[in-house]
Amino acid sequence: MGFWTTFYALSFYTATLILVLGLAYKIYQYAKTPAPLKVPTMPAPLTTGGVVVRVLMEVVLFQSLFRSNKWIWLFAMLFHAALWVVLLRHLRYFIEPVWFWVVLVQPFGKYGSFVMLFGLLGLLVRRLFVERIRYISSPSDYLMLILLLVIGGSGVMVSFVTHTDIVHFKAFMLGVMYFDWQPIPTDSILLVHLTAVILLMIIFPFSKLLHAPGVFFSPSRNQVDNAREKRHVAPWAIKQFESPPPVVD
Amino acid sequence: MAAKANFETPAFRPYPVIPILKPGAMKGNGPFVAKPPMQEALGFPGELIDNWHDVAIEKMGELLKKYRSLRVYLDACVKCGACTDKCHYMIGTFDPKNMPVARQDLLRQVYRRYFTLAGKWFPKLVGAKDLTREVLDDWYNYFHQCSQCRRCSVFCPYGIDTADISMAAREILDSVGKGQKYCNEIIAKVYKIGNNLGLPEPALRDTLEGLEEDIKDETGVDVRLPVDEEGAEVLVITPSADFFAEPHIDGLIGYAKVFHQAGISWTLSSSASEAANFSMFIGSYENMRRVALRIREAAINLKVKRIIFGECGHAWRVAYSFLNTLVGPFDFLDQRYPIPQHICEFTYDLIQKGALKLDKSANDHRRVTFHDSCNVARASRMGDMPGGQFIIPREVIKASCNHFYDMPADTIHDQTYCCGGGGGLLTDDLMELRVKGALPRMEALKHVVDNYGVTHMAAICAICKTQFAKVLPYYGFEMDQIISVHQLVSDAIVLSVDEI
Numbered sequence: 001m002g003f004w005t006t007f008y009a010l011s012f013y014t015a016t017l018i019l020v021l022g023l024a025y026k027i028y029q030y031a032k033t034p035a036p037l038k039v040p041t042m043p044a045p046l047t048t049g050g051v052v053v054r055v056l057m058e059v060v061l062f063q064s065l066f067r068s069n070k071w072i073w074l075f076a077m078l079f080h081a082a083l084w085v086v087l088l089r090h091l092r093y094f095i096e097p098v099w100f101w102v103v104l105v106q107p108f109g110k111y112g113s114f115v116m117l118f119g120l121l122g123l124l125v126r127r128l129f130v131e132r133i134r135y136i137s138s139p140s141d142y143l144m145l146i147l148l149l150v151i152g153g154s155g156v157m158v159s160f161v162t163h164t165d166i167v168h169f170k171a172f173m174l175g176v177m178y179f180d181w182q183p184i185p186t187d188s189i190l191l192v193h194l195t196a197v198i199l200l201m202i203i204f205p206f207s208k209l210l211h212a213p214g215v216f217f218s219p220s221r222n223q224v225d226n227a228r229e230k231r232h233v234a235p236w237a238i239k240q241f242e243s244p245p246p247v248v249d
Numbered sequence: 250m251a252a253k254a255n256f257e258t259p260a261f262r263p264y265p266v267i268p269i270l271k272p273g274a275m276k277g278n279g280p281f282v283a284k285p286p287m288q289e290a291l292g293f294p295g296e297l298i299d300n301w302h303d304v305a306i307e308k309m310g311e312l313l314k315k316y317r318s319l320r321v322y323l324d325a326c327v328k329c330g331a332c333t334d335k336c337h338y339m340i341g342t343f344d345p346k347n348m349p350v351a352r353q354d355l356l357r358q359v360y361r362r363y364f365t366l367a368g369k370w371f372p373k374l375v376g377a378k379d380l381t382r383e384v385l386d387d388w389y390n391y392f393h394q395c396s397q398c399r400r401c402s403v404f405c406p407y408g409i410d411t412a413d414i415s416m417a418a419r420e421i422l423d424s425v426g427k428g429q430k431y432c433n434e435i436i437a438k439v440y441k442i443g444n445n446l447g448l449p450e451p452a453l454r455d456t457l458e459g460l461e462e463d464i465k466d467e468t469g470v471d472v473r474l475p476v477d478e479e480g481a482e483v484l485v486i487t488p489s490a491d492f493f494a495e496p497h498i499d500g501l502i503g504y505a506k507v508f509h510q511a512g513i514s515w516t517l518s519s520s521a522s523e524a525a526n527f528s529m530f531i532g533s534y535e536n537m538r539r540v541a542l543r544i545r546e547a548a549i550n551l552k553v554k555r556i557i558f559g560e561c562g563h564a565w566r567v568a569y570s571f572l573n574t575l576v577g578p579f580d581f582l583d584q585r586y587p588i589p590q591h592i593c594e595f596t597y598d599l600i601q602k603g604a605l606k607l608d609k610s611a612n613d614h615r616r617v618t619f620h621d622s623c624n625v626a627r628a629s630r631m632g633d634m635p636g637g638q639f640i641i642p643r644e645v646i647k648a649s650c651n652h653f654y655d656m657p658a659d660t661i662h663d664q665t666y667c668c669g670g671g672g673g674l675l676t677d678d679l680m681e682l683r684v685k686g687a688l689p690r691m692e693a694l695k696h697v698v699d700n701y702g703v704t705h706m707a708a709i710c711a712i713c714k715t716q717f718a719k720v721l722p723y724y725g726f727e728m729d730q731i732i733s734v735h736q737l738v739s740d741a742i743v744l745s746v747d748e749i
Contacts (some may be wrong), residue, residue: 036316039628041408045635062406072331136348217321218407219321232574
C-alpha cells in the first residue's frame with residue numbers, strides 16, 4: 001500500500017475521532033452546564049412546542065440574522081444551504097448502492113458548489129471591506145473562510161476541470177470505512193481537497209464552528225417563557241442557598 | 250446643570266447612517282470605583298487584590314461552570330457583524346469597543362487564552378490575550394458602557410446576549426475588588442436602610458402622608474398611601490424614586506388612585522421599600538437573592554395575598570423572570586393572580602372590567618408617545634400572551650388619553666432603544682456616555698414630535714424617567730416631557746367621592 005493511501009486513511013480516522021469526540025464533549029459540556037436563570041429574549045414562546053419552532057426558525061431560516069442584516073443573511077444563507085446540498089451529494093462516495101434520493105440530489109449538489117463559493121466570497125468581501133467587521137476579525141476568521149473556499153474551489157476543480165478518477169476514489173473511501181484499504185488516486189487537486197476537509201474536521205470542535213451545536217443550547221433562544229408559572233432553579237443554587245444546614249450532633 | 254459639559258451632544262442625523270469608527274473615543278478610567286466599606290458590605294474584597302490575575306481567572310472558570318449562557322456565548326460567536334450597528338452606545342460614541350461583539354471580545358479573548366486549546370496554542374491566530382492590567386482596565390471601562398439592554402441579543406443569530414457577558418465581567422471585577430461605586434453603594438444602602446435612596450422609615454411615612462394631603466387638596470378625596478399595614482390584600486413594591494423624584498411621584502399617586510377606585514386594600518413595606526435590585530447589574534446571584542428575599546419576607550410579615558410591582562424596568566425583569574427562581578415558591582399567596590403582577594397588568598384588568606372611570610379629555614393637552622423600557626420589552630412579559638408587555642402599557646395609555654402616537658417601528662417593542670442610563674450607569678460620572686447613548690431614542694422622539702406634535706413621552710421605568718429628565722435638555726427638549734404612565738391614569742381617573 002502506498003504512502004498516500006496510508007497517510008490519508010490514517011488521517012481520516014484521526015480527524016473523524018477528533019470531530020466526533022470533540023463535538024460530543026462540547027455538547028456534553030453545554031448540556032451539563034446549568035442555566036440558572038430564565039433569560040429568553042422576549043417575546044418568547046410560552047410552550048416547549050413554541051420553543052422548538054423558534055429554534056428551528058433560527059437554525060433553518062436564520063430568522064434573527066434576517067431582521068439584523070439582509071446582506072449577511074443572504075450570503076450566509078446561500079453558503080449554508082448550498083453546503084447542505086453539496087454534503088448530501090457527497091453521500092454517494094460513502095454508500096453502495098447509492099440511495100435513490102442521493103441520485104436525485106446529484107445535479108443540485110454539483111452546481112450548488114458554485115452557490116456555496118459565491119456565498120463564501122460575499123462573506124469574505126464583507127469581512128475585508130466593511131470597517132466594523134474588519135475591526136472584529138482575527139486571522140482565524142479569514143483563514144476559516146479561506147479554508148472553506150479551498151474546499152469548495154478544489155471540489156469544483158475535480159468535478160468540472162481535472163476529472164478525478166471518482167470510481168477509484170470511492171473504492172478508497174469505502175475501503176477506509178470497512179477497514180479494507182484500497183489505493184487512493186493521487187492527483188494533486190483531489191489531495192488538496194481531502195487535506196482541507198480533514199483540516200476542517202479537526203478544527204471544528206476547537207473553533208467558532210461550535211456555533212453549530214451552540215445555537216441549540218443558547219438560553220436566550222431555547223427557554224420557555226413561564227417563569228411565573230413554573231419555578232426554575234439550578235442544582236447549584238439549591239445546594240448553595242436552599243439545602244438545610246448540616247445537622248450537628 | 251451643576252458642571253459644564255466637557256463633551257459635545259451628538260447631532261441628530263438626517264437619516265441613520267452606519268457610523269465610522271473612532272477607536273478609543275470612549276477610552277478612559279470608567280466610572281468611580283467603589284470604596285472598601287461598600288465592597289465589603291456585599292462580600293467583595295475592599296480594593297484591587299494583589300493576586301487579582303489568578304482570582305479573576307478562577308472566577309471566570311467558576312462562572313463558566315455555573316452559567317451555560319456564558320459558555321455557549323463565548324464559544325458560538327462567528328464574528329458575522331450582525332450586532333455591530335445595533336448598540337445605542339456605539340451609535341452615539343463611534344467607539345468600536347462599544348460594538349456588542351467587540352465588547353464581548355474583551356472577555357472572550359481572555360476566555361480563549363485560558364480555557365480553549367486554540368487560544369493556548371495559537372493565541373495570535375484566534376485573537377486570544379493574556380489577562381493584563383490593561384485588559385482588566387478595559388473591562389472596567391467598557392463593561393460599564395453597556396446598559397445590559399439586550400438589543401444586540403435580539404439581532405444575534407445565536408442569541409448571544411452581551412448583557413449576560415457584561416454581568417459576568419462585572420462579577421469577576423467585583424471578585425478581585427474593583428467594583429463600581431454607583432451600583433455597590435446602592436446595594437449596600439438597600440441592606441442597611443431598605444431602599445436605594447437611603448430613605449429611612451420615618452421620612453417615608455412623612456412623604457406618604459404629605460402625598461395623601463396633596464391628593465386631598467387637589468381632588469377632595471381621601472386617597473390613602475399606606476405603609477406596613479398588616480393584612481392588606483396587596484403588597485406594592487415600587488422603586489424608591491417613586492417616593493419623591495419627578496415625574497416618578499405622579500405615577501405613585503396614580504397607583505394609589507387606581508387602588509382607591511378598585512376598592513382593594515394595599516400597602517407599601519418600609520423594610521422592602523425598593524423594587525430595584527441592582528445586584529442584577531453586577532451579575533451577583535447571591536446579592537440578587539439577598540435583595541429579593543426582603544420582598545418575600547415583607548409579604549409574609551404583612552400577610553398579604555398578592556404582590557404588585559410599580560413602574561420599574563429592571564425590577565420587573567427580576568420580579569417577572571427571577572423572583573420565583575430566587576426566593577420562591579410563593580405558595581402562601583393567592584394563586585388566582587399572577588405572582589408577581591405588574592401595576593400595568595393590574596390597571597389594565599380593571600379597565601377591561603370597566604372598574605375604572607377614565608376621562609380621557611383630562612389629558613387633551615398632551616400628545617403622548619411610549620418608550621418601551623428595555624428590561625420590560627426584552628426580558629419580561631405582561632399578561633398572558635407573548636408581547637403583552639408592548640400591548641398592555643399602550644392600552645392603559647390609550648384608555649387615559651386621546652392622542653397617542655408610536656415612535657418608528659424599528660425603535661419600539663423588542664427593537665426599542667435603551668434610554669442610555671440603564672444597567673447601573675445612571676450616575677453623573679458617566680454623563681457623557683448617558684447623553685451620547687440617548688441619541689437613537691432622541692431621534693425617534695424628534696420624529697414623532699416633528700410629525701405628530703407629540704408633547705410627552707411616557708415610560709414605566711424609574712431609570713428611564715430619571716435619565717430622560719436629565720438628557721432631554723441636551724437635545725433641545727424640556728425635562729418635563731417625560732412622564733409616568735400612571736401619571737396619565739392619575740390625571741384621567743374619575744374618583745368616586747362617596748365611599749361605602
